Amino acid sequence: MARNKAFDPEERLEKARDLFWQKGYNATSMQDLVDGMQLNRASIYDTYGDKHALFQQCLSNYAKQALKDYKQCCQVCSPIAAVEHIVRKAIANRKEGQTCLMVKTSFELASMDQEIKDLVKNQALDLIYVLQELLEKAKQAGEIPADKDPGVMARFLYSSFSSLWMMDVLFNDKQLIDQLTDHILRSIRQ
């Protein structure tokens, strides 16, 4: 009956994601996407819907990938080491000039766009839950003090990603990021 797509929608979605990741939603034009995804306009609209829908799919893709990465840290070692690994990894293997899409989006769109806000919020809650479970195990294992509240600590850690990314954008100084990360983790452990 019909013809097949000459491209892999998943793979091209990642290209779109990388464009939004770099320039943000508003500053990325449809022309940028046509060029960057190496796709015709019609193919983009046909496959993903309009710009907003495309962005949502990029965000979902990003969130899913990030959560998977974080969950992978859980099995490796002790709970507290897994937490450390998650926090340090978040920024360590970033590409130059790329800032976490979730954090970026929180500030560019979440306050004005309820759909986007819900998406970001749900991803945040997922990650916070992963952290909270690790911290509860860590507490039981005596790796963190008994007076710490794993829920609050998990939310604090999640929020700290925003700190680290902002400082990375402004100062681009690995030593500074390490010092801040050390303090953040120390504040959990003792």
Add this chain to the structure above:
Amino acid sequence: MARNKAFDPEERLEKARDLFWQKGYNATSMQDLVDGMQLNRASIYDTYGDKHALFQQCLSNYAKQALKDYKQCCQVCSPIAAVEHIVRKAIANRKEGQTCLMVKTSFELASMDQEIKDLVKNQALDLIYVLQELLEKAKQAGEIPADKDPGVMARFLYSSFSSLWMMDVLFNDKQLIDQLTDHILRSIRQ
């Protein structure tokens, strides 16, 4: 010789600042500014220059005001109390749906726009310096442990504004913000 402006440039600049503050740079159109500032296009261009220049002036205005507010906290009470006051005040008296323009701008523009980045960075350094001086005094007064580095702590506190604002955007939960603020301050004091 010539006619005078029928408006107060400073006052209208604050209106522009509030618009950018709410919607961000890219999402605020020149038409929004014409409507919001209640000025003619020509008057805007004649007085402030183009959109980018206008935004820079808004940012300067914001930074100057913020720094003044923070410095005012310094005289009031003990160094550590001043630090607490600065951190708590930052979010406490926010308007609904408004997120710190500096933090917002860090994520929307700073990574792509060197001029804007420098402006935000310099304001950050100014505020960090205020915090650092307070923390040094606090250390001398024995209000914070001797092993803390005032410089690192000051940068940590500045970075924490970003955390708090992100969580405010996503969750809009005063209790959550208070819990996080408590933890942030406790991590400095002990």
Add this chain to the structure above:
DNA sequence: TTTTTTTTGGAACATTCATTCTATAATTAT
């Protein structure tokens, strides 16, 4: 009052924006 200068209002501008349309090419199933 007259002259000079600048603000002002609003139209006009060129560009870019997201989106849609049309015609053609391609490919699968019959």
Add this chain to the structure above:
DNA sequence: ATAATTATAGAATGAATGTTCCAAAAAAAA
């Protein structure tokens, strides 16, 4: 091979963008 269906390419669309221009109004200084 033929028919049916969909992807593709790129032009076309109309709205919105930031910016400039021009004539008229205003007011300060002569």
